[in-house]
Amino acid sequence: MKLKLFLSLSAGTAFLASGLLLLAGPAPAQVFGSHNSNAPVNFDAGRIEVQDRADRVVLSGAVRVEQAGLVLNAARMTVAYRNAGGIEIDRIDASGGVTVRKAGDTASGNVAIYDLNRRLITLLGNVTLTQGTNRLSGGRVIIDLASGKSTIDGRSTGGASVGTQGSGGRVSGTFTVPQRKD
Numbered sequence: 414m415k416l417k418l419f420l421s422l423s424a425g426t427a428f429l430a431s432g433l434l435l436l437a438g439p440a441p442a443q444v445f446g447s448h449n450s451n452a453p454v455n456f457d458a459g460r461i462e463v464q465d466r467a468d469r470v471v472l473s474g475a476v477r478v479e480q481a482g483l484v485l486n487a488a489r490m491t492v493a494y495r496n497a498g499g500i501e502i503d504r505i506d507a508s509g510g511v512t513v514r515k516a517g518d519t520a521s522g523n524v525a526i527y528d529l530n531r532r533l534i535t536l537l538g539n540v541t542l543t544q545g546t547n548r549l550s551g552g553r554v555i556i557d558l559a560s561g562k563s564t565i566d567g568r569s570t571g572g573a574s575v576g577t578q579g580s581g582g583r584v585s586g587t588f589t590v591p592q593r594k595d
Contacts, residue, residue, distance in 0.1 A: 445483070445515055448558035450532045452481035454502055458490075469493050478505065483558075485527065487511040504528050511536060513556070519543045520554060520563075532558040540565065551584040 459474020470492040472478075478485040488509025494502045505527040513520040513534060523538030534556040542549045542563060554565040567582040 445513075445518065445520075445534075445556050445558055445561055445563070447561065448483055448515070448532070449481040450529050450558060454492075455479045456490075456492075468495055476507070478507075483513065483515045485511070485513050485525065487525065502529055504530075517544070520556060522554070534558065546589040547587065549584060549586040552582070 456472060456476065456478045458472035458476040460472070462471040462473075464471065472490045472492065473488065476487050476490045478490060485505065485507060487507035489507070491506045492502055493504040493506075494500050505525075507525040507527070508523070511522050511525040513525065513536070520534070520536055520540070520542050522536030522540040524536070526535045527533075528535075536554045536556075538552065540551050540554045542554060542565060549565055551565045552568045554563055556563045565584050567584050
């Protein structure tokens with residue numbers, strides 16, 4: 414029988430959470446590190462609208478975007494690009510049941526911003542990071558695709574006054590502790 418450790422962490426104790434994750438196993442979203450943001454971006458959607466003068470594409474209807482094993486799903490996405498002798502995607506904004514998956518790890522939230530130039534994915538609103546049976550929840554997570562480091566806090570914005578609904582501005586988590594023999 415697996416024991417579970419239930420934690421309710423304030424944003425200021427994220428360091429403790431990192432240490433506990435190391436004891437419990439690999440950190441959620443760690444596999445997101447070393448992602449190739451230069452790989453081709455493939456998409457599938459119910460509808461596409463190209464807004465060429467604005468250098469953007471609007472995708473809607475169960476949108477799926479994939480890049481080098483990283484899969485982003487949402488109801489709607491806006492892709493901002495520039496035409497510099499060829500299309501170069503700068504940013505993807507996603508909304509409506511957003512999930513990001515790679516190699517069994519999942520991050521989800523209400524809204525996501527994928528900045529391809531900075532190699533950062535920011536999820537906002539009812540955020541959850543899951544790896545196996547380990548789970549962290551909060552208001553905002555920033556995933557650094559270069560390092561694999563994820564930072565989660567209880568606020569859904571950068572300000573100190575707004576908390577996520579039901580979280581009280583705190584981060585919470587559940588970590589599976591392996592059965593140890595005495």
